[in-house]
Amino acid sequence: MAENKKNVYDESKIKTLSSLEHIRLRTGMYIGRIGDGSHHDDGCYVLLKEVIDNTIDEYIMGYGKEVQIKVEGNKVSVRDFGRGIPLGKVIDCVSKINTGAKYNDDVFQFSVGLNGVGTKAVNALSKDFYVRSHRGGEFSEASFKQGKLKGEKTGKTTEPDGTFIEFEPDPTIFKESEFRAEYIEKRLRHYSYLNTGLKLQFNGQTFQSKNGLLDLVMEDLRADNSEPIYPPLHFANKTLEFCFTHSNSRYGESFFSFVNGQYTSDGGTHLSAFREGLLKAVNEHSKGKYEGDDVRECMVGAVAIRLKDPLFESQTKNKLGNTEIRTELVNTVREELLHFFNRNREVAEKIMAKVEDTRQLRKELQDVKKLARERAKAITFRIPQLKDCKVHFDKEKGKGKGSMVFLTEGQSAAGSIVSCRDVNTQAIFVLKGKPLNVWDLKRDIVYKNDEMYNLMRSLDIEDNLEGLRYEKVILATDADVDGLHIRNLLITYFFRFFDQLVQDGHLYVLETPLFRVRNKDKTIYCYSEAERDTASQALGKSCEITRFKGLGEISPAEFKQFIGKEMRLSQVEYAAKPDASNILSFYMGRNTPERKDYIMENLIVPVED
Template sequence: MSNNYGNDSIRSLTDRESVRMRVAVYAGSSDKEGAFTTVREIVGNSIDEFKAGYGNEIIVEYLKDGSIQVTDYGRGCPVDWNEAEGKYNYELIFLQLNAGGKYSNDNYTFSIGLNGQGASLSILSSKIAFIEVKRDGYKYNLEFEKGELIGELNKEKINGDYQTGTKIRWLPDTDVFLSVDFPIDWFTDYLHKQAIVNKGLKIKFIDHFHDKTYEYYYENGIIDYIQNLNNQKNFTNIIYLETEAIGRDREDKNDYRSKYEIAFCFNNEVNLLESYHNSSFLKHGGSPHEAIKAAFVYAIDKLIKQNNGYNKNEKKITFDDIRDSLVIVTNTYSTETSYQNQTKFAITNKFIQDFMREYLKEQLEIYFIENPIDAEKIMNQVLINKRSREKAEKTRLDIKKKLQGHVNNITNRIEGFINCRSKDNTKTELYLVEGKSALGSTKQGRDAEFQAIYALRGKILNCLKADYDKIFKNDIIVDLIKILGCGVEVKSKYNKNLNTFDLNNLRWSKIIITTDQDVDGWHIRTLLLTLIYRLIPTLIEKEKVFIAESPLYEIVHNDISYFAYSDNEKNQILSKLGNNVIIQRSKGLGENTAEMMWETTMNPKTRKLIKVTKDDVIKTQTYFDMFLGDDLQSRKEYIENNLYKYIEKGLEE
């Protein structure tokens, strides 16, 4: 590793280099989720044109070469010379970050895009891109390859009448993103949501892979959407609220405009909490969700107290009690928006949260006064939900306590087990690692908040060949079952103290098998999968079991480490880096530093996990029985017929 770190070592990246080398910073991730962000950004720009009053139809096409094409009939994106900036507008919009027409509210009152990165992110991260713009009596064409303009701006005069608009076609680059193969339902789900919150906008999606066309249109927006969801099962009418406000997030900040659409009703068979902001679906909510929770709990709690609905010493309702029967959709807009990041899945505007909370409190109180019959129905149903939840929770805790026995003190009693701090089994992860040698690096490299470790003490039993007597006398297996907490799915006189199986008692959201990338490691991995397959197969069916891929090589170039998980990946990395590289072969998990373990194997943002599924039960059972059971003849025949494949593979590597 070079020690030549001096003044000449510091450099800056161009916008193109920054996007292509660090795309996750702008797209949220480098996987297909990040690549799909480019779709949301381009479609979002077309929707902004519609909201500004230009064009009422958008056409999105997913072409057979994997490229996406978006056509709108807005004003047409400005691409010609910009005298004030001394550049062409296409350079500012498509090739430069933090440039665009949405920094001034003169162009767009309420827009999805505010950061000036969406269009440039899409083009700079693309393999190829084509742009056609019609405006000002001209048709403009641009062509890009790997984020660079090919040729020059082509400008052609249009004679006669024509429709203004912008057409953009681009192919996300696999040199930038790990995957660009989008499921069709990603398009249909996203575009459907855009039609919901942009009433009067017609969105057409053409799936060229399956030769299908989808059309979305909601004349009355979120009201029609909720009406369709209700399926006539709502026990209150749909309430629609609409208002505007001006305010600021902090005293030293400027005022901004905001607009609010809220529609809700109560339904015993359907529940929904969805929020949108400037047409962007807020997957994680943020300010609107916090306002809804606070307002509904306040107003309904007050209603219950006014009507003496609580029993003596009964606890106050929670939002979960309300949410069980609530269908609510909010559609907000603002001229200033604080998104959590470029993916726009949540907003953090304090003014929007505070105003919306107080506005909803007031409107709910008025609604309850003016509609006493509905108010009584809502109050009674929320109390039923609350008492049902509390009874179910008490029953669950009683059963869990009875079944788990002494598992609460498991940390102090099981050798090789390092617990995590969190008790939230929707977030916690259990790493099963190979031996004490791997315990040090994984313990130091993990996130102790939600990642626990169990270091196996040698190879475990082959659970297909061993009988239950032997299995349930094995300390390693028994300890692992206790750590999992959910019990086993087999019944015998030998495991009566190991709980009846209950998936709700599983203490982990993920069970991650982590072994060395060698023959011994693969054998231990297979034995663990066999154990789970025989004793707790539901964990595989419910996709709770994963295999962590650990790197075979660390490749160092100019003080930057690259990790390869196969010989093929190593060769690909080397072909891009050129000379002056240092290659280090991983000798096992115990040899890795804590930093390397975190970056390559334990960090949810950068690790590679293989989900263990059970797509073909018969095939799975056949192979387990063949390789690890008593069917010696089938195993012998398989080896005789297939050994050459593995020998050749080994020679190639």
């Protein structure tokens, strides 16, 4: 039989892309997620970051103390007052991959952008891109469209040295994307903390720090209405800076980590080395045998290093991978902290007292755990709220992929799922009512509250995720105010005590239709008011529109498709503890008057026709 021409694999099928084509075709490889600007790691902010990183590198090398950033709509401009790109290489530096001075230690010793991609990716992914360099009374400029050169010019200038870049993300790639000022401001605050004295101006605001990471730690405490137990310890030299304190109103640890000004949200070698050095210093000073969790519980801090050749585990630089720096970094942290403890006996005593208090609480928690297990065994071996499935997840053995558990409220909603679920892979955990708000509570509540404890047992995540029984944990709540509240309470529960579950991408929200629009011939399920309006126009004025208020109102026959192959799931995105804590503290904490004022100020009241 002759081979199908469409499937012929020969020399004609091999294609070589230019660097420009590759960046535009495989955008995610260069900037990570594209997004729409609603998340701080979305692509539009990565483009801005790549340009600002170059200005920061200039400042680190001692050139230019001010950076001007403007964002108007989707058009961005950045002006620094550094040395300026060498005039004869302006076009190459913003358009040719693997071109730049950051391969030369004499010019840039501590740079983030070591791969020669940053500004080139911005250029390739921009609708319009303009660069102008000023050096010694002369300038060179060039304009591009979607990465292709459109014009260039050179001449004399009276402007001070430096580089000006203006760009607008290409809407054909960044569909419906927009910049949000709060995300830009947060990034600029980080830059200011890491580069003491640098002035960053953004749309009329100025960001400047005098005390580096100390300012960052104090701001984080203020945002959470927390008070430090002792004045933060702050150390800084040319390549290492760290700052930390303990707070009585926090759970777990909250750490920011940076490499050459890059926020490493997933930590890496520098953060783990700092933790090890801290533990060694505390144990050596106290002559104790504390565990890391004892030392870091309720700790708020930040660590930043400058490194000549940083190796990141991805293009977006969220985690540092250099292992060769670990030993030296551990020893430096240990030695500096021991010096501090010996010079500041009063502060050292407060730290040791806090660590000992945490160890005692951990021992008490062990007793609570033992009682909870004994109580659970005395009642029944089975968990009454769990309707289990036959197949369970085992990551290590590669089994049970596709298994899931629905967390739902009440027997009515559970009944619809039970009637049409796949008993092999779909389990149901039935909540008795609104879960407890655990944000301001300690971990012992998980053992004292039956529902929280049974949920943890059902998932088998008490100590870690190794025993996780379901690949997907799905929040299946009604699409009304109460249902959304229950969803938020459950998300709070997981972020508070089991954030690794969220970080590893196991937590989801089930999207169910809000409306059913139908006539005699056709039925359309709609997930928004806009979809409802479109469907009603398509089916005509005589169509019937039903609003589903709860999962229990959807018949099992209908519900089957919503948890079957066409199931719509939204993954709950992980945020590093410093980011998540501030958000959850505001919306789920005990600051009721402040939250009420915020709601009243931002409440949108629909205007009736």
